[in-house]
Amino acid sequence: xxxxxxxxxxxxxxxxxxxxxxxxxxxxxxxxxxxxxxxxxxxxxxxxxxxxxxxxxxxxxxxxxxxxxxxxxxxxxxxxxxxxxxxxxxxxxxxxxxxxxxxxxxxxxxxxxxxxxxxxxxxxxxxxxxxxxxxxxxxxxxxxxxxxxxxxxxxxxxxxxxxxxxxxxxxxxxxxxxxxxxxxxxxxxxxxxxxxxxxxxxxxxxxxxxxxxxxxxxxxxxxxxxxxxxxxxxxxxxxxxxxxxxxxxxxxxxxxxxxxxxxxxxxxxxxxxxxxxxxxxxxxxxxxxxxxxxxxxxxxxxxxxxxxxxxxxxxxxxxxxxxxxxxxxxxxxxxxxxxxxxxxxxxxxxxxxxxxxxxxxxxxxxxxxxxxxxxxxxxxxxxxxxxxxxxxxxxxxxxxxxxxxxxxxxxxxxxxxxxxxxxxxxxxxxxxxxxxxxxxxxxxxxxxxxxxx
Amino acid sequence: xxxxxxxxxxxxxxxxxxxxxxxxxxxxxxxxxxxxxxxxxxxxxxxxxxxxxxxxxxxxxxxxxxxxxxxxxxxxxxxxxxxxxxxxxxxxxxxxxxxxxxxxxxxxxxxxxxxxxxxxxxxxxxxxxxxxxxxxxxxxxxxxxxxxxxxxxxxxxxxxxxxxxxxxxxxxxxxxxxxxxxxxxxxxxxxxxxxxxxxxxxxxxxxxxxxxxxxxxxxxxxxxxxxxxxxxxxxxxxxxxxxxxxxxxxxxxxxxxxxxxxxxxxxxxxxxxxxxxxxxxxxxxxxxxxxxxxxxxxxxxxxxxxxxxxxxxxxxxxxxxxxxxxxxxxxxxxxxxxxxxxxxxxxxxxxxxxxxxxxxxxxxxxxxxxxxxxxxxxxxxxxxxxxxxxxxxxxxxxxxxxxxxxxxxxxxxxxxxxxxxxxx
Numbered sequence: 001x002x003x004x005x006x007x008x009x010x011x012x013x014x015x016x017x018x019x020x021x022x023x024x025x026x027x028x029x030x031x032x033x034x035x036x037x038x039x040x041x042x043x044x045x046x047x048x049x050x051x052x053x054x055x056x057x058x059x060x061x062x063x064x065x066x067x068x069x070x071x072x073x074x075x076x077x078x079x080x081x082x083x084x085x086x087x088x089x090x091x092x093x094x095x096x097x098x099x100x101x102x103x104x105x106x107x108x109x110x111x112x113x114x115x116x117x118x119x120x121x122x123x124x125x126x127x128x129x130x131x132x133x134x135x136x137x138x139x140x141x142x143x144x145x146x147x148x149x150x151x152x153x154x155x156x157x158x159x160x161x162x163x164x165x166x167x168x169x170x171x172x173x174x175x176x177x178x179x180x181x182x183x184x185x186x187x188x189x190x191x192x193x194x195x196x197x198x199x200x201x202x203x204x205x206x207x208x209x210x211x212x213x214x215x216x217x218x219x220x221x222x223x224x225x226x227x228x229x230x231x232x233x234x235x236x237x238x239x240x241x242x243x244x245x246x247x248x249x250x251x252x253x254x255x256x257x258x259x260x261x262x263x264x265x266x267x268x269x270x271x272x273x274x275x276x277x278x279x280x281x282x283x284x285x286x287x288x289x290x291x292x293x294x295x296x297x298x299x300x301x302x303x304x305x306x307x308x309x310x311x312x313x314x315x316x317x318x319x320x321x322x323x324x325x326x327x328x329x330x331x332x333x334x335x336x337x338x339x340x341x342x343x344x345x346x347x348x349x350x351x352x353x354x355x356x357x358x359x360x361x362x363x364x365x366x367x368x369x370x371x372x373x374x375x376x377x378x379x380x381x382x383x384x385x386x387x388x389x390x391x392x393x394x395x396x397x398x399x400x401x402x403x404x405x406x407x408x409x410x411x412x413x414x415x416x417x418x419x420x421x422x423x424x425x426x427x428x429x430x431x432x433x434x435x436x437x438x439x440x441x442x443x444x445x446x447x448x449x450x451x452x453x
Numbered sequence: 454x455x456x457x458x459x460x461x462x463x464x465x466x467x468x469x470x471x472x473x474x475x476x477x478x479x480x481x482x483x484x485x486x487x488x489x490x491x492x493x494x495x496x497x498x499x500x501x502x503x504x505x506x507x508x509x510x511x512x513x514x515x516x517x518x519x520x521x522x523x524x525x526x527x528x529x530x531x532x533x534x535x536x537x538x539x540x541x542x543x544x545x546x547x548x549x550x551x552x553x554x555x556x557x558x559x560x561x562x563x564x565x566x567x568x569x570x571x572x573x574x575x576x577x578x579x580x581x582x583x584x585x586x587x588x589x590x591x592x593x594x595x596x597x598x599x600x601x602x603x604x605x606x607x608x609x610x611x612x613x614x615x616x617x618x619x620x621x622x623x624x625x626x627x628x629x630x631x632x633x634x635x636x637x638x639x640x641x642x643x644x645x646x647x648x649x650x651x652x653x654x655x656x657x658x659x660x661x662x663x664x665x666x667x668x669x670x671x672x673x674x675x676x677x678x679x680x681x682x683x684x685x686x687x688x689x690x691x692x693x694x695x696x697x698x699x700x701x702x703x704x705x706x707x708x709x710x711x712x713x714x715x716x717x718x719x720x721x722x723x724x725x726x727x728x729x730x731x732x733x734x735x736x737x738x739x740x741x742x743x744x745x746x747x748x749x750x751x752x753x754x755x756x757x758x759x760x761x762x763x764x765x766x767x768x769x770x771x772x773x774x775x776x777x778x779x780x781x782x783x784x785x786x787x788x789x790x791x792x793x794x795x796x797x798x799x800x801x802x803x804x805x806x807x808x809x810x811x812x813x814x815x816x817x818x819x820x821x822x823x824x825x826x827x828x829x830x831x832x833x834x835x836x837x838x839x840x841x842x843x844x845x846x847x848x849x850x851x852x853x854x855x856x857x858x859x860x861x862x863x864x865x866x867x868x869x870x871x872x873x874x875x876x877x
Contacts, residue, residue, distance in 0.1 A: 049871050059556060066552035069505055070545045076515045080530030081537060084596060087530070091523025092746035099520040099750055102513045103757045110505035111764045115771055118502045122771055134764075165523070167743045213872075220869045227856035234848045237829035238841065245831075297835030334826065341822045344852055347859040353868060400531035403601040410538045417542055421549060428553065440871060 007399050009407040010082040013414055015381070017074050019374055020418045024068030026373045029139040030195020031061045034224070035116070036132035043125045048440040052217050056437035057199070062117050063428055067421065069110070074414075076102075082407070084400035086388055093159060093166045093174055094149050101145030109138030143191060147184040148175050153389050154380070155179035155250050161392070179250065182243040183380075189236040190376065193229060194369020197336065200225035201366025202433055204359040213439045219353050222362075226352065229340040237337060240329075245297075247380075251390060253311040254383030257322035259292065260285070261307035267293040271327075275319040280309055314386070321382040328375030332368050339365055455747035456737050459521030460730070462754060463514055468719050470510035472623075472712050477507050479624020481547065481572025482617070483643075484565065492636050494560040495776060497568060499631055501555040502772050506765055508544070520750050524740030525730045531597040532590040533582045533604045540578035547571035573617070580616035584609025588665045589732035608658075608665035615654035619715065622647040626695065626708040631776050637704075644699030644707055652692065655718065662725075666732050670725055677724055684721035688714045 035054055042050035076098070080087040087095070115123060115131040123131075158173025159166045168174045199221050206218035248255030260270040262281050269291035274284040290301030308316055339361065346352045353359075388395040477500050484496040519526040530537065550567030557564065581604060588606045591599030625647055628640035663670070672678050691714035698706035728737040741747060828844035863869065 049869060052871075063552045063556050066505070066548050069508065070548035073508065073512055073544055074541045076512050077530060077537060077541060080515075080519060080526045081534055082531075084527040084531045087519055088523045088527035088596065091519050091526060092742035095516060095520030095523060095526075095742070096746050096750050096753075099513075099516040100753050102509070102516050103754045103761060106512060107506070107509050107757075107761045107765070110509040111761070111768050113505050114502040114768050119771060162743070165743075168745055168749070171745075171749055216869045216871050219863065223856075223860050223863065227852070227860065230852035230856060231849045234825065234829040234845045234852075237826065238831055238845050241830045241834075294832060295830065297831065297833075299832070299836060337826050337829070338822055340852075341825065342818075344855055345818060348855050350859070350862070352859070353863070400527075400534075401597050401599075402531060402534060406534050406538075406601050410534070413538065413542055417545060421545065424549070424553065428556065432556075 003404065004396065005404055006402055006407050007396050009404070009411050010399050010402070011395065013082060013407070013411045014078060015378075016411075016418065017071065017078060017414055018381075019377070020422070021068065021071035021075055022373060022377060023370055023422075024064050024071060025139070025143070026191055026194045026370050027198055028061055028065050028068055028195075029136075029143060029191040030193075031057055031064070031199070032132070032136040032139045033192070034195065034199065034221075035061060036129070036136045039125075039129045039132050043129050049216055049220060052437050052440045053221060056217070056432075057221075058117060059432050060429060062113075063425065065109075065113060067425060072106075080400075081410075082400055082402065083388070083398050086393065086398035089164055089393055089398070090153075090166050090389060093152065093168050096168070097145055097149040097152070097175065101142055101149070105138045105142035105145060107138075108141065109135050112138070140188075143188060144184060147187050148177070148180050150380075151179035151183045152177050154183070154247070154384060156389055156392060166389070166392075179246065182239070182246045186236070186239045186243045189232055189239055190369065190373050193232055193236060193336065194373055196225040196228045196232075197365050197369040198367070200229065201363050204362035205433065206436070207353055208356065208359045208363060211436060214436050217437050223352070226340065226343040226347070229336070230344045230347075233333075233337045233340040237333060240333065247383075251384065252306065253308065253315060253317055254322060254379070256306050256308040256311060257317045257319045257383055258326035258379050259305050260319060260323040261305050262309050264304050264307040264310060266307070267302055267304050269295060270323075273319070273323060275323070277316075277319065317383050317385045322379050325375045325378030325382065329372045329379065330375075332372040332375065336365070336368050336372070455744060455751055456521070456741035458751045459517065459741065459747050460727075460737055462751060463517045463521065464719070464723060466510050466514035466517055468716055470507070470514055471719065472715050473507040473510060474504075475620045475715065476623040476627040476708070477504055478572045478576050479620040479622065480627060481569050481624070482576065482621055483624045483628065483640075485569035485573070487636070487639070489635070490560045490562075490565075493565045493569075494554070495632070495636070496628075497551060497554045497565065499776050501551055503769075504548070504551060506768060517750065517754070521742055521747055522730060522737070522740040523742050524735060528590060528592045528597045528731050528735060528740075529586055532592075532599060533585050535601065536578045536581040536585070536604055540575055540582065543571045543574035543578060547575060576617050576620050577613045580613030581605075581609045583616065584612025584665075586731060587612070587662060587726075592731065592735060606665065608661055611654075611658060611661060615651075615658050618647060618650045618654045622651050622695075623708075623711050623715065626699070626711045629699065630704045630708045633775050638700075641700030645696060648692065648696055648699070655688075666726075672725075680724040681721055684717045684724055688717035688721065691717060 035057055038050045038053040038057070041047070042054060079094075112131040112134040116128065116135050119128050119131060152174060155178055156166070157177040158168060158170035160169050161167070203218040203222035203225065206214040207222065211218075244255070260273040260275070260282070262275070266287070268287035268289045270285055270287045272284065272286040273282045275281075276283050292305040293301045293303040296303055296305060308319060342358060343352065346355055346358060384390055386394050386396065388398045480496050480500055484493050487493055487496070515526075518529075546567055550564045550571060554561055554564035554568060585604035585606065588608045590597060591603055597603075622644070625640045625643045628636055629644065632640065672681070691710045695707045695710035695714065698710055726732070729735065730737050730740055825844070825848055828841050829848070831841045833840040
């Protein structure tokens with residue numbers, strides 16, 4: 001039995017490494033699609049604008065992808081390093097799922113990324129386009145497998161337990177578990193949306209700065225990004241609501257914690273709470289009356305939102321992280337929805353590229369998607385506590401036989417390393433953006449007459 | 454039976470990792486010794502095209518171990534926690550040095566040193582891990598039970614030094630294959646001393662294993678003894694070919710020979726120890742996961758493996774031959790840049806509009822936005838299920854139509870036209 005401090009330190013370490021890792025796929029999945037589309041359009045039309053888009057975003061994608069790979073390597077080993085008991089228990093189920101992810105998705109990305117990034121001039125343009133699509137396919141497949149594995153931990157299905165080890169009885173039910181049907185579309189939309197905000201924000205910056213050589217480039221990518229956002233944001237709110245309703249049904253404690261109520265007597269929507277876990281009540285609560293019931297699909301506004309006291313004390317998640325993780329996601333999502341809607345209105349009025357306040361606001365929205373994804377995962381993972389496999393294996397029982405020193409030193413190392421890395425990465429992006437896309441000129445229709453005249 | 458296939462899968466990925474990332478790490482370490490900055494950057498760029506794919510194999514090895522032999526995964530990883538975490542730190546630093554160097558366009562001393570130093574650290578840590586596993590880990594029922602320093606033994610330290618020799622040798626052989634000029638000649642000269650060091654290390658580690666490994670080796674079994682003998686003989690032959698090939702054409706020969714020697718060495722180790730996977734006592738059978746999981750893993754991975762090998766070989770083939778600086782296509786022409794010519798983008802002058810009209814329009818749009826957000830969140834789901842999906846379909850459809858129309862209008866207005874030619 002490991003000491004509770006080793007459990008706490010290991011949880012912090014896993015949370016920090018997972019959030020850090022997630023930052024990169026949140027961008028690279030969507031960016032890989034943008035790159036594949038841009039290069040394909042370039043091959044088909046010969047318009048150098050798309051080559052300019054490909055080359056610029058490739059620079060940001062390459063470093064983000066590399067950091068995602070090394071941070072992902074850490075994740076692969078961390079399951080066994082800190083969570084040996086868990087690894088032994090779920091290896092026959094989750095290990096296999098992640099093994100399939102590595103062989104189908106990870107290898108696909110890694111095999112083609114060399115060609116995509118360094119193949120210019122060595123392979124035919126069509127092969128470059130194919131390699132870009134393969135990388136994009138790899139990132140999408142990877143998202144699918146990982147969500148399947150995580151959803152199984154949220155809502156296990158198709159298994160039996162033999163001597164403390166989970167064994168699959170029906171692989172169809174394990175891989176396509178009920179939670180996967182909700183959580184996968186939600187996450188897929190989320191990564192596409194977060195990459196779109198990133199692209200939109202950086203493109204808007206060039207328009208705000210009126211950088212002449214980058215204007216066609218910036219307008220083109222801004223138009224694509226906002227188009228994608230206007231289409232996907234409404235769908236995402238719907239998918240998110242469906243996920244919350246489903247998880248609320250299967251993990252009642254999670255919903256009780258992220259809605260921020262202790263007693264089941266509140267039909268309002270909490271904006272801010274300061275929970276007191278020991279007394280089981282909120283010290284401070286700011287709410288909008290009746291809205292909680294309305295969001296819970298009761299238009300009369302009377303239904304009460306369930307409270308955390310319904311759950312036995314030893315099965316309650318921490319309200320702080322679940323509540324504020326959810327609020328970070330939800331409030332950012334509302335801002336994203338409003339911005340996408342405003343972008344749609346501006347486009348219909350023909351002012352998308354010339355509205356200075358909107359463009360400046362877009363620059364602020366650059367990290368919006370990453371913030372929302374982080375908040376959402378904090379809710380999903382801390383809301384599942386104290387279970388690591390929901391209802392079956394407690395987190396406290398899953399930790400390896402480690403000394404406190406080992407756990408503390410590795411956690412310190414990861415924090416320092418990742419803080420440095422994040423700083424360097426942000427600095428790299430800022431520098432790349434400031435340097436701007438390399439200038440190109442459209443030479444498809446050289447006009448000798450014009451130069452003579 | 455499937456546990457042997459799983460074991461083969463783990464060994465295949467581990468072997469592929471040692472063979473592929475071995476040269477990768479070796480080149481990294483060699484870059485520390487080379488003083489010339491241009492060549493250091495060249496080494497970095499050589500590795501940049503391949504390291505993602507090479508590193509994938511250790512991830513596959515780790516995950517296959519977890520899925521197929523969870524008992525071994527759960528015993529080994531906590532047992533070698535400090536060196537393995539240190540290796541992960543070094544892997545991160547190495548990837549960082551490599552990618553930032555590659556992205557910077559010129560040679561940066563800091564990134565170069567980080568790349569080289571981290572390559573050395575990764576190798577040392579891997580050696581410590583291998584040595585610790587071979588010297589045996591305190592264990593009970595598929596769980597690690599030892600202390601925080603169980604991994605530190607004289608044998609694991611020797612293993613770390615030995616692995617540095619092996620990877621340096623692979624790196625030198627690879628440089629002879631991929632470079633020209635000074636680096637090529639240098640790699641050819643380095644080959645034989647490194648090969649000598651590797652042979653010494655192999656002998657020391659081979660005989661040391663008798664002492665360090667707590668299990669008893671069953672060389673009296675004829676099959677085991679034959680396999681072991683054949684593997685050792687193959688390694689010796691490959692070593693001899695490498696010795697002859699260094700500094701001579703064809704340039705690929707030493708590298709191929711070193712790969713063969715590495716693979717044969719790994720086989721010899723397996724022939725000596727199987728079926729014990731974690732000494733002193735954890736066997737393949739005890740460590741393996743249930744039958745169904747193994748079959749799923751082996752069949753799934755087996756079906757994908759031909760494709761994986763095919764495109765990995767293709768990617769390798771694309772970058773075949775000697776290294777050349779990627780053709781930096783110069784910009785087709787230099788455009789007049791930026792701040793000096795700010796005037797090209799005309800400042801926007803809004804039409805004069807009545808204040809009241811603006812306020813009313815914004816209020817209505819805000820209300821519409823709130824209504825649409827409410828619809829998107831399935832507010833009417835409690836009343837009837839069709840209202841909200843239909844509303845979202847209409848909203849997204851409108852957005853799609855507006856996007857296509859707006860985008861085409863902007864295209865006609867020339868918003869996306871590059872400076873230069875006229876559009877046809």
